[in-house]
Amino acid sequence: MTTSLRTNRSIPTLSSEKIDVRYVAKLARIALTDDEIERFGAQLGDLLEHVDSLAKLDVSAVAATAQVVESRNVEREDVVRPCLDRETVLEQAPQRQGGFFRVPRIIAES
Amino acid sequence: MSNPLTERSAAAIARDVNARTLSAADVADAVLTHIDDVDPQVGSYLTVLHDRAREVAAQVDARVAAGERLPLAGVPLAVKDNMCLTGTRTTAGSKILERWVAPYTSTAVERLLAAGCVPVGKSNMDEFAMGSSCENSALGVTRNPYDVTRVPGGSSGGSASAVAAYEAAIGMGSDTGGSIREPAAFCNLVGFKPTYGRVSRYGLIAFASSLDQIGPLTRTVEDAALAYDAMAGHDDMDSTSIDRPLEATAGHLRTDLRGVKIGLVKEFATGKLDAEIHALYEQAYRDLEALGAELVEVELPTADYGVATYYLIAPAECSSNLARFDGVRYGLRVDGADVHDMYERTRAAGFGPEVKRRILIGTYALSSGYYDAYYVRAQKARTLIAQDFERAWKACDFIACPAASSPAFQFNAKSDPYSMYLMDYYTIPMSLAGLPALSVPCGWVKPPGGDRPMPMGLQLCAPLFKERELLGAAHAYEQKTKHALTHRPLIADTAAPSGSV
Numbered sequence: 001m002t003t004s005l006r007t008n009r010s011i012p013t014l015s016s017e018k019i020d021v022r023y024v025a026k027l028a029r030i031a032l033t034d035d036e037i038e039r040f041g042a043q044l045g046d047l048l049e050h051v052d053s054l055a056k057l058d059v060s061a062v063a064a065t066a067q068v069v070e071s072r073n074v075e076r077e078d079v080v081r082p083c084l085d086r087e088t089v090l091e092q093a094p095q096r097q098g099g100f101f102r103v104p105r106i107i108a109e110s
Numbered sequence: 111m112s113n114p115l116t117e118r119s120a121a122a123i124a125r126d127v128n129a130r131t132l133s134a135a136d137v138a139d140a141v142l143t144h145i146d147d148v149d150p151q152v153g154s155y156l157t158v159l160h161d162r163a164r165e166v167a168a169q170v171d172a173r174v175a176a177g178e179r180l181p182l183a184g185v186p187l188a189v190k191d192n193m194c195l196t197g198t199r200t201t202a203g204s205k206i207l208e209r210w211v212a213p214y215t216s217t218a219v220e221r222l223l224a225a226g227c228v229p230v231g232k233s234n235m236d237e238f239a240m241g242s243s244c245e246n247s248a249l250g251v252t253r254n255p256y257d258v259t260r261v262p263g264g265s266s267g268g269s270a271s272a273v274a275a276y277e278a279a280i281g282m283g284s285d286t287g288g289s290i291r292e293p294a295a296f297c298n299l300v301g302f303k304p305t306y307g308r309v310s311r312y313g314l315i316a317f318a319s320s321l322d323q324i325g326p327l328t329r330t331v332e333d334a335a336l337a338y339d340a341m342a343g344h345d346d347m348d349s350t351s352i353d354r355p356l357e358a359t360a361g362h363l364r365t366d367l368r369g370v371k372i373g374l375v376k377e378f379a380t381g382k383l384d385a386e387i388h389a390l391y392e393q394a395y396r397d398l399e400a401l402g403a404e405l406v407e408v409e410l411p412t413a414d415y416g417v418a419t420y421y422l423i424a425p426a427e428c429s430s431n432l433a434r435f436d437g438v439r440y441g442l443r444v445d446g447a448d449v450h451d452m453y454e455r456t457r458a459a460g461f462g463p464e465v466k467r468r469i470l471i472g473t474y475a476l477s478s479g480y481y482d483a484y485y486v487r488a489q490k491a492r493t494l495i496a497q498d499f500e501r502a503w504k505a506c507d508f509i510a511c512p513a514a515s516s517p518a519f520q521f522n523a524k525s526d527p528y529s530m531y532l533m534d535y536y537t538i539p540m541s542l543a544g545l546p547a548l549s550v551p552c553g554w555v556k557p558p559g560g561d562r563p564m565p566m567g568l569q570l571c572a573p574l575f576k577e578r579e580l581l582g583a584a585h586a587y588e589q590k591t592k593h594a595l596t597h598r599p600l601i602a603d604t605a606a607p608s609g610s611v
Contacts, residue, residue, distance in 0.1 A: 019474055028429060028473040029436070030466055031454035040463075043527055044471055050528060051418040054487050057494065064489035067320045067350070068496055068544030069307045069574060074349040088213045094443030101438055106449045 019044050115140040116276040120185040120333040123279060124226065127184035128174060134184030138167035138228050141186040145230065145277045148601055153252040154272035155231035156191050157199050163230045170226050180226030181360075182340055187227040188269045188278035190235055193324070194313040195219050198229075202315045203237040203247040203265075206435050206442045206460025216313020217348065218282065218324045218341040225340035230278055233268030237462045238432065239289055239317045241265050242533040245521065246464045254296060255599035257562045260518040263293030269327050270297040275601045280337045281327035286318050287420050288513075288537030290325050291549040295513035295567025298551050298594050300584065301327045302334045305574050306544035307352035309338075310345030318427035319350070321420075321541050329594065331550065331585040335360040338577060352575075359578045363585035368402035370583060373506030376409045378536060383515055386555050387566065391512055394552040394568045394591075398510060401586050408502040408509065412494040416538040419495065421531055422475050422488035423542070428465075429472030435460060467527060496543040503573045508583055512536050513549035513567035517557050540571045547571040550584045551594040563597055 021041040025032045032040065086099060095102040115137060126132035145158055163186070170184050189195055192202040194212035201207045215223075223229070236246035244252040244267025252267045254260040255275035262271040269281030270293035283290035285303035294301020302325045309324040316322060326337035339360050344353045372395075380391045399405050437443035437456035444459045446452035461469070475484035502509060514533060524530040540547040549567035556563050568587070572580035588594070 021470065024470050024474045024477065027477060028469050029433075029450070029453040029457055030461065030469065031458040032466075036463075036466070040467055040470060043467060044474070046526075046528060047421060047471060047531075051422055051484070051488075054415060054418050054422075054491055057412070057415060057487075057491055059487055059490035059494070062490040062493050064486050065493040065496060066489060067306075068492075068542070069305065069350075069352060071350060074346075076346060084213055089439075092210060092213065092440040094437055094441070103438055104446060104449045104452050108448075 019048065116144045118279070119330050120182060120279040120328065120336055121330070123185050124181060124183045124336070127170065127226070128179050130174060132184070134167040134170040134174075134226070134228055135164065137184045137186060138163045138230065141230050141277065148275055149277060151253065151258060152255055152271050152275045152277070152601055153250050154188065154233055154268045154275065154277050156201060156203070156234050156249055156268070157232040159198060159229055159231055162198065163228050166223065167228045170228060173226070181336055182222060182280070183226035185227045185280055186230045186278045187222055188231055188233045188272040188281040189219055189229050190266050190269050190282050190284060191232040192235060192239055192284060192315040193219050193282060195229060195232070198232055200232065200315070201249055202239070203235040203249055204460065204462070204465070205248045206456070208249065208442070210441050212313075214313060217310035217345045219313065221341045221343075222280070222282070222337065227280065231272065233266070233272050233281060235268055236265035237465050238315065238428070239265040239284055239286055240428070240464050240468055242288065242292055242530055243519070243524065244268065246462060248462045254518045255601040256298065256564055256597065257518065257560060258601065260520050260560070260564065261296070263296035263518060265289040266327060267293050270294060270299055270301070273297070273299055273327050273329060274599050279328070280333060282324065283327050284314055284317075284322055284324050285541065286321045286424060287541050288534040290327060291513045291537045291547060291567065291569060292533060294327050294549040295565065296518035298565035298597075298599070299327050299329060300331050300334045300548060300550050300588070301325070301567070302338060302548040302581070303541070303546065304338060304342060304577055305352070305546045307350050308342045308546070308575075308577065310348040310351045312345055312347035316431040318424040319431060320427060321424060331581055331588045332360065332363060334548070335363060335581045338581070342577075354575070357578045359581045362578050362582055364582040365586050365589055366402045367398060367583060367586050370403045370508065371406055371506040372398050372403045373406055373408035373502050373509045375413065375509060375511050376407055377411065377413050378511040380512060383512070384555075387516070390553045390555060390566055391568070395510060397591055398587060401590055406506050408505050410495070410498040410502060410539060412491065412498050413539040415491050416495060416542060417531055417535055419488045419491040419542060420534070420538045421471070422484050423492065425468040425472030426475045426485050427472070429469045429476065432465070432469055464527070492542045495539050499539075499543045499545060507572070508580065509571040511569050513569040517555055517564035517566055519557075520559070536569060545571050545574060546577050546580050548580060548584055550588055552591070553593050554596055562600065565593070
């Protein structure tokens with residue numbers, strides 16, 4: 001019924017260039033082995049081929065949906081409410097120092 | 111050996127505990143003993159809460175003795191391990207949270223406890239709920255109680271196997287693209303995903319926030335209704351939680367479908383499935399008709415794009431949500447030369463392959479230059495899918511279709527990631543549209559290479575917020591067909607050593 005109206009093969013296909021897994025992994029902050037880069041590269045390429053089918057949908061006049069059900073900005077009175085105490089939260093820290101989370105050096109020594 | 115107490119419905123347990131002809135403590139003891147007996151073979155639980163269950167059961171008995179009437183008094187509950195319960199290990203099936211102990215309780219769990227449930231264990235799941243077989247858990251193997259060579263489905267596989275093997279009466283699941291409905295179908299259960307926003311997600315470890323929804327897995331529709339009534343409703347701790355009046359469902363279950371129009375989806379015609387499975391769904395539709403429903407054909411022309419749409423949107427959201435696992439505040443940390451090295455090593459060691467794949471695809475789809483081509487296009491396809499349903503609702507009250515295209519498959523049968531993604535073909539469109547949908551047992555098939563009959567699920571879907579009507583219709587179908595009662599789980603009657611399975 002409406003499929004034919006929406007199908008428009010003149011729409012450019014999505015990017016079919018090879019995914020640069022090393023670069024994406026850097027963005028995602030995940031260290032990958034060479035073996036993983038090869039395997040994930042092939043698998044992600046395969047998935048992208050499948051999702052390329054979306055290029056067949058004419059979405060030029062369609063609004064994007066971020067969330068289906070009614071949503072609106074939710075506000076509440078700015079009053080203090082009980083929350084987890086600091087000690088409870090810090091108990092789960094991989095490393096702590098006093099009342100702080102301890103992390104490796106962030107700023108290089110000059 | 112199995113104890114009949116463990117096999118009773120949540121409704122029956124609550125009735126007798128409220129009447130004080132049965133104690134929550136005795137139910138908890140029976141279930142815990144049964145878990146100790148069968149769980150080495152099934153693997154439903156990552157953590158069994160022996161002490162906590164006995165403690166809560168005693169409190170339930172005291173509350174009932176003091177005159178409280180609790181809708182789920184003494185009902186043993188399996189909590190999926192992506193839901194927080196104060197003081198219990200909550201792993202999301204991941205090494206990155208293997209030793210994390212929840213410092214608070216999720217709203218949905220809290221409400222079930224308030225209604226009298228007794229938490230007996232934290233159930234296994236695909237890591238961060240990404241999967242359809244439970245095989246992506248980094249922490250344990252879960253088997254299908256109807257055939258231990260097969261998967262229980264996923265991602266809520268541990269809750270499904272627990273309820274199927276009588277290790278709980280209610281299992282909590284979370285459903286992002288089918289993670290309640292598919293394991294329910296695989297394990298001969300009712301699995302119900304309410305409208306997006308009906309159940310608070312506060313305390314649920316996020317996967318894809320615009321899709322995640324909590325719901326119950328149970329052995330009967332009535333139990334699903336009782337569980338839903340207890341856990342649903344607005345919560346100001348979840349800003350996506352729907353603030354509109356809640357209709358109780360449990361007292362409104364139907365026994366016929368007179369005056370109801372049920373849509374059969376043209377694009378979901380089952381002729382392309384195995385002949386035996388096709389015949390089973392044809393029979394299911396005839397049974398709906400025999401109950402008084404009028405069957406009409408509806409079209410969901412964009413539904414075929416559901417899987418492609420979902421596998422851009424869900425990974426995009428997960429890549430953002432899982433950025434919080436960085437080794438700083440909680441969970442695993444692997445030391446590195448500097449903070450970036452620490453992040454990369456921590457996430458490399460903490461996440462399994464499926465989670466890495468999804469984070470990578472999501473990061474790619476959101477990255478500069480690809481955002482419009484992938485993510486925004488998928489969001490627009492999502493709009494079209496939701497509009498398809500809107501049109502369909504002009505012609506029908508519910509949609510009926512398969513919950514999954516096959517019964518539970520064997521371990522390692524879906525080694526190609528995309529073949530696993532296709533398991534959610536029938537459940538994803540409803541998730542993208544935010545609609546309430548459930549799976550109810552609809553018969554048995556003997557899968558190729560298997561010598562045991564395996565259950566199949568009929569999926570019923572309703573317009574937004576029509577939970578009462580949906581559960582009512584499912585109840586009518588369940589009461590007429592009683593497919594769930596045809597076969598018993600193999601595991602329930604065996605106390606053999608694990609070496610024999």
